[in-house]
Amino acid sequence: MEHGITPVKNIFAILLAACVLLATSMVHADEQRIVIVASAESGIKAISAQEVRRAYLGATIVLDGVELKPLLNQTDKLAGEVFLQKVLFMSAEAYERQLLARAFRGGSSPKAYQNLAALLAALQSDNATITFMLYGTAMTTPGIRIIGNL
Amino acid sequence: MLRNFIVSSAAFCALTLLFAVFALPVAAADLLLFPSITSTHQSKEDAELAAKKFLPAVDIFYATEFSQTRFLTEFLKSSRENELERFQFGWRILPGKSLWAGRFHNPLSFWNTQMHHGDYLQTSLSRPTVANYEDESGPLPAHISGFLLESSRTAGDSEINYMAGLGIGPSFNVTLQPLDLLDPTHPGKIAASFRLGYHPEVGNPNQFGAAIGYARIPLSNALTDPVSNLLIDEVRQTVFSTFLNVEQNKFHLIGELFVFDDHVSGAANTTRYTTLSAYLQPEYKLGESGTTTIYGRVETTPRAAQDGYLSLLPEFSPHQQVAGFRFDITPKQAIKVEAGRTSRQDGLEFNSISAQWSMVLPL
Numbered sequence: 001m002e003h004g005i006t007p008v009k010n011i012f013a014i015l016l017a018a019c020v021l022l023a024t025s026m027v028h029a030d031e032q033r034i035v036i037v038a039s040a041e042s043g044i045k046a047i048s049a050q051e052v053r054r055a056y057l058g059a060t061i062v063l064d065g066v067e068l069k070p071l072l073n074q075t076d077k078l079a080g081e082v083f084l085q086k087v088l089f090m091s092a093e094a095y096e097r098q099l100l101a102r103a104f105r106g107g108s109s110p111k112a113y114q115n116l117a118a119l120l121a122a123l124q125s126d127n128a129t130i131t132f133m134l135y136g137t138a139m140t141t142p143g144i145r146i147i148g149n150l
Numbered sequence: 151m152l153r154n155f156i157v158s159s160a161a162f163c164a165l166t167l168l169f170a171v172f173a174l175p176v177a178a179a180d181l182l183l184f185p186s187i188t189s190t191h192q193s194k195e196d197a198e199l200a201a202k203k204f205l206p207a208v209d210i211f212y213a214t215e216f217s218q219t220r221f222l223t224e225f226l227k228s229s230r231e232n233e234l235e236r237f238q239f240g241w242r243i244l245p246g247k248s249l250w251a252g253r254f255h256n257p258l259s260f261w262n263t264q265m266h267h268g269d270y271l272q273t274s275l276s277r278p279t280v281a282n283y284e285d286e287s288g289p290l291p292a293h294i295s296g297f298l299l300e301s302s303r304t305a306g307d308s309e310i311n312y313m314a315g316l317g318i319g320p321s322f323n324v325t326l327q328p329l330d331l332l333d334p335t336h337p338g339k340i341a342a343s344f345r346l347g348y349h350p351e352v353g354n355p356n357q358f359g360a361a362i363g364y365a366r367i368p369l370s371n372a373l374t375d376p377v378s379n380l381l382i383d384e385v386r387q388t389v390f391s392t393f394l395n396v397e398q399n400k401f402h403l404i405g406e407l408f409v410f411d412d413h414v415s416g417a418a419n420t421t422r423y424t425t426l427s428a429y430l431q432p433e434y435k436l437g438e439s440g441t442t443t444i445y446g447r448v449e450t451t452p453r454a455a456q457d458g459y460l461s462l463l464p465e466f467s468p469h470q471q472v473a474g475f476r477f478d479i480t481p482k483q484a485i486k487v488e489a490g491r492t493s494r495q496d497g498l499e500f501n502s503i504s505a506q507w508s509m510v511l512p513l
Contacts, residue, residue: 057353059309060246060302067245093481098355100510103180104211104268106222106240106250106300 033135034082036148042127044068047148053087055130056110058102071122071131072112079134087132087150120144184209186269186508194500198465205229209267218242222250226267231285235267237331238298250298253331256291257298257313258343258363260393260406270508273402273476275488278429278449279467280408284326287465287495289410289427290389291319291365293328294341309349316342322385323370325463339366347393358394363387375414376461378421385459386413400435412459423458427451446473454495464496483509 036052038044044063052070055061061068073079084092099109113119113131123129124143138146188205195203207228214221220240226233238252255263261281265272282288296317303310319341320326329336343363350356367385375382388411396403407428414421431447447470454460454468474488486506493499 054304054352059304059352061304062245096481100182101264101268101271103182103213104271105263106213106220106238106248108215108220109180 032078032082034079034086034132034150035135035138035146036130036132036150037123037138037141037144038130038147039123039127040143040145041124042066042130042145042147044127044130044147047130049087049148049150052130052132052148052150053089056088057098058107058109066128069126069129070110071119071129072110073119073131073133074112074114075116075119076134076137079132079137082134083132083150180211180213181512182211183511184211184268184270184508185511186506188269188275188504188506190502190504192500192502194498196498199500201230207267207269209235209269211268215240220248220250224267234331235293246303247299247301250300251296253293253295253329254298254315256294256341256343256363257315257345258361258389258391259290259292259408260345260347260359260361260391260395261404262290262292263313264395268510269506270482270484270510273433273443273445273486274431274447274472275474275476275486275504275506276447276472276490278406278431278447279470280406280427280429280449280451284320284328287325287463287467289326289460289463289466290363290408291326291328291341291367294319294343295329295331295338296341304352307351309352311347311349312345314342314344316340319365319367321368321370322462325465326367327370337368337370339368341365355395355397358392360390360392362391363389372416373462375416375421375458377423377456377458378414378419380416380419380421382414382416382419382458384415385462386415387411387459388413400440402433402435403431404433405430410457410460412457414458421458423456423460425451425453425457425460427454441478443476443478444474445476447471461495464494466495467492468495469493480509482511483507 036047044066047063051061055068055070084090084095088095103109113122119131120143123131138144185208190203192199205228207226210225212223218241222236222238224236226235236254238250238254240248240250242248257263259281261278280289283292294315294317298313298315300313301311318329318338320328321337329338343361345359345361347357347359365387367387369383372381372383390409391406393406410425410427412423429447429449431445433443433445436442436444449470451468460466470490470492472488472490474486476484476486478484488504490502492502
């Protein structure tokens with residue numbers, strides 16, 4: 001009988017380990033998930049990853065009758081790195097140089113915020129503004145609404 | 151009549167917008183400094199080249215905006231000159247559409263609007279001769295004072311943009327002399343240009359397009375056309391151009407082709423000259439970090455000596471080849487070294503080697 005129980009135990013152990021690993025990776029993925037947020041009062045309903053990328057690279061994007069004003073969230077280093085890698089597909093240096101060249105040509109650049117309170121105040125004061133942040137931060141921050149999952 | 155109308159209208163718009171921008175409580179602002187030090191050695195030189203052997207310079211750029219209004223200015227200070235390069239006020243009339251009034255970069259040349267005095271922004275140390283500044287024997291008006299309309303529109307994955315400028319262009323006195331905003335006696339006449347650009351993918355730097363420009367360039371003193379030997383007092387210049395800018399991984403290619411249609415005229419005569427000019431600059435980033443870029447540039451204006459207008463510019467270089475490298479010491483600081491071979495319109499031919507340090511502040 002004991003010979004029969006051991007394989008079952010092993011299968012349970014493997015399944016349990018797999019579940020733990022899956023749950024861990026899901027938690028980790030959620031930790032690194034980037035979302036786009038706007039003021040809770042904003043009329044912007046939803047935004048795609050492509051529209052986000054274009055807005056942050058300087059293109060004019062009009063959604064639901066509103067011309068988007070992207071804000072750079074520099075309050076969270078991890079959120080910034082994930083955003084650059086997974087949404088803009090470029091290094092921080094390359095993006096900064098692109099913004100520099102754009103400003104020099106007379107174009108507008110996303111305003112950068114190092115302070116979360118100031119960033120949230122900017123979101124609240126203008127319903128056309130959007131920014132990115134980690135999913136966990138967005139879920140615990142009052143007054144904002146998730147308009148895009150990236 | 152038209153000149154007075156454009157100047158007074160631009161001045162009125164600029165003053166109105168200036169008042170609007172500074173009357174508003176809070177404005178987002180960019181202040182950028184582009185310092186550079188350039189050292190050049192030539193195998194042969196004249197007084198003008200000798201003055202550029204060691205050239206420290208700083209380009210000061212300031213832009214601010216609030217709501218729908220914008221202000222932008224750029225001032226260059228170097229050991230050779232102090233010049234207010236740009237001074238413009240803008241109004242965002244619609245999403246993706248802005249109207250500027252003031253002195254701005256002529257959109258006729260792609261290079262002119264992309265890099266201009268921000269040495270740090272361009273990979274190469276030097277500019278193509280055809281895109282040179284007015285006071286360095288550049289053949290095109292690099293600045294116009296008047297109105298500039300900018301627009302961009304996305305269509306699916308692509309973007310179409312245009313820039314249309316209308317205003318007062320340069321006069322001619324040894325070199326082109328752009329309008330100095332503080333000198334209302336400048337004799338410049340009308341200049342206009344229109345550029346259409348196409349980005350196959352929005353947000354991607356790849357772009358190609360075409361432009362057309364027209365300028366009436368009065369000569370400060372009547373001169374003899376070196377080609378026809380007739381007395382002349384005005385050049386009516388029409389220029390067609392096409393450009394491409396391709397960036398693919400580590401490779402970058404930038405090039406422009408210009409067709410000059412110059413009507414050089416005096417009291418009783420007009421001579422027409424048609425001349426082609428082109429440059430091509432390939433660049434390649436070395437290694438994984440991409441901090442070192444090698445580049446080369448070939449420029450040619452094959453019939454420059456037979457063009458009565460270009461012959462008025464003795465320091466214009468119909469043929470030039472350069473090769474060099476750029477090393478980004480830090481993300482906002484670069485060293486460039488460039489070797490070149492230049493043949494000038496006045497017959498001076500020389501080899502040169504230059505080194506430049508440039509950066510952008512704030513870090």
